[in-house]
Structures are given as structure tokens and as C-alpha cells.
Amino acid sequence: MTIADPELVLSAPVNLRDLGGIPIDGGVVREGVAIRTDDLAYVTAEVASELVAAGLTAVIDLRSPLEVSVTGRGPLGEYPISYHHLPLIADVGESMDRDAPELSHDAMGRMYLRMVEVAAPQLVTALNVIAHTPGAAAFHCAAGRDRTGVLAAMLLLALGAADDDIVADYARTGDNMVAIMERTAPVMGAMWKALGFDAAAMSATSSLLEGSMEVSMRSLLDTLRAQHGDALAPLRAAGLSDATIARLRERALGA
Structure with missing residues (x-):
């Protein structure tokens, strides 16, 4: 499957932030270790140089192969x-119900x-x-919200952050959601069209701009503990080692 070339305009990220300053076990995350952001694939040359x-x-x-291909x-x-x-x-x-895609805070938590x-x-x-990277690592998806939010949560859990801070x-x-939607509209609109979804209809039925975003992340953290005990258990089973966690904490605390 391919996506028709969108009318892409290079622009500065609207949801970029360094995780520096977030309280963790032993102190706070120092700046210059981890940066979460919306799509870096179409930043301006100036932004790229500055980063x-x-x-x-x-x-x-963290984007899908289809998104990266565009x-x-x-x-x-x-x-x-x-x-x-x-x-x-x-x-x-494939991650969504094609007949009735649900875009709600509860649905995001389950995703x-x-x-x-x-x-x-x-x-x-x-x-x-x-x-292990010698400088800062930036991670992104499209909006810097969902996939990026999940990796940020796993990183902060490994660093010993409290749920409230995550x-x-x-x-x-x-x-930042309104600005995110404006910035990503050309690419995401083309992607939804290629996948056979009606972007306008999805937007009209979405409740993601209503209520509190906190619901989604609270749901993730609570469900992980309820089902696995340790919220990091799925990652530990996939190879996350104590040595990696120790190295992350060393880097985050500037040790």
C-alpha cells in the first residue's frame, strides 16, 4: 500500500519537550537525555540544525512503516x-475497528x-x-501523544517516577492538540485515506479533545499493575535488564 504524496510543509514541532525536571528515584531527570516530540520527519532545516x-x-x-514511507x-x-x-x-x-473506529480516552488506554x-x-x-547513546535521544510518532506517550511512560517507570508525574x-x-492536528493534517489525512478511513468522519466522532487526557495513561498504568503486578513486567519478559535500568538511571541523574 502507498500513500498519495501529501502537500507537505516543513515546520517546527509543536509538541516537543525535554523530559528534564521530572522527579524520579534519587532526584530529577537532567536535561539533554530524552526528548519526546511530534513528527521529526518534516521539521525545518533550522530546527534540525538546532537539535x-x-x-x-x-x-x-515509532511510526508505522506506511507513515515512514511517506x-x-x-x-x-x-x-x-x-x-x-x-x-x-x-x-x-488493523489496530482500529474499521466499521466503528473509537477515538476516546478510554479506547486510547486500551490501545x-x-x-x-x-x-x-x-x-x-x-x-x-x-x-547508551552518548547525547540526547529524541523519540517521536506523528502527534507525539500516543506511541510517544507510551515510550515516555515506560522510560519514566524504569527511572522510578511516580504515577502522578508520569x-x-x-x-x-x-x-497542544489543536496545533498538533493542524501540523499533522496533511500526512495523517493522506494516510487515513490510503487505509480506507474517512478522516472527516473520524474527526467528527472523536472525543479526544474533550475531558481529561489523564484517563488514558491512568488506565494503562493501573491495568498493567492489575494484570502483571509489576508495570514493567511485559518489558522485563522481552529482555529489559537490570543493567539497562541502572544505566538509564545513571544517565538521567548525571552520574
Whole structure:
């Protein structure tokens, strides 16, 4: 399957933030370790240059193969930084009910749980990249909300962050949703069309701009513990080691 070339305009991210300052076991995350963001594939050349100058050494791309086929790596592909394509959803279309796609906070929470359980190996690889890259690692999907939010949550869990702080970081995206939707509309609209979904109808029935985003992440964390005991259990079963967790904590605390 291919997507018709969208009218792509290079632009600055609207949902980029360094995880620095979030409380974790032993202190707070230092800046320059992990950056979560919306799509980096169509940032401007200026933004790409600024990110690399500020210490970016690795990009973790959580998008599906179909999404990547449209935009590739963009301007950041011109720099000698490592690139890791680790899709948390292999096929976006197959992850949704084609007849009645549900875009609600509760549905997102259930989708996040499937990501953790099904894409645990990709999440473990991403955590290893963050643990061992010499500079900052930036991870992104399209909006920097769902797939990016799941990896951010797993990272913060590994670092010993409290649920309230994980949820608070996730919910910060809520204020950016309108700008995110505007920025990603050309690519996402083309993708939904290629997958056979009516983007306008999906938008009309979505409740993601209503209520609190916190519901989705609370649901993920609570369900992981209810079903697995340890919220990181699926990742541990997929190879997340104590050594990687220790290395992440060393890097995050500046040790």
C-alpha cells in the first residue's frame, strides 16, 4: 500500500519537550537525555540544525512503516546521528475497528496496553538506545501523544517516577492538540485515506479533545499493575535488564 504524496510543509514541532525536571528515584531527570516530540520527519532545516547543535545523537521513530514511507527521515537524515525505526503499531489500520473506529480516552488506554504487551521488544530496544547513546535521544510518532506517550511512560517507570508525574507529563500534550492536528493534517489525512478511513468522519466522532487526557495513561498504568503486578513486567519478559535500568538511571541523574 502507498500513500498519495501529501502537500507537505516543513515546520517546527509543536509538541516537543525535554523530559528534564521530572522527579524520579534519587532526584530529577537532567536535561539533554530524552526528548519526546511530534513528527521529526518534516521539521525545518533550522530546527534540525538546532537539535543537533544542542546534543541530539539518536532519533527513535515509532511510526508505522506506511507513515515512514511517506516522509522518510527528513532534514535530520543529513546529519551523522543514529536512526532507529521501532514501530509500536505495525499497521495503524488493523489496530482500529474499521466499521466503528473509537477515538476516546478510554479506547486510547486500551490501545496503549496492547502496545506495551505486543511491542515490548521495540520498547526494550528504545530504552537501550536511550541508555547508551552518548547525547540526547529524541523519540517521536506523528502527534507525539500516543506511541510517544507510551515510550515516555515506560522510560519514566524504569527511572522510578511516580504515577502522578508520569500522568502529568503525558497530559501536557492536551494543550497542544489543536496545533498538533493542524501540523499533522496533511500526512495523517493522506494516510487515513490510503487505509480506507474517512478522516472527516473520524474527526467528527472523536472525543479526544474533550475531558481529561489523564484517563488514558491512568488506565494503562493501573491495568498493567492489575494484570502483571509489576508495570514493567511485559518489558522485563522481552529482555529489559537490570543493567539497562541502572544505566538509564545513571544517565538521567548525571552520574
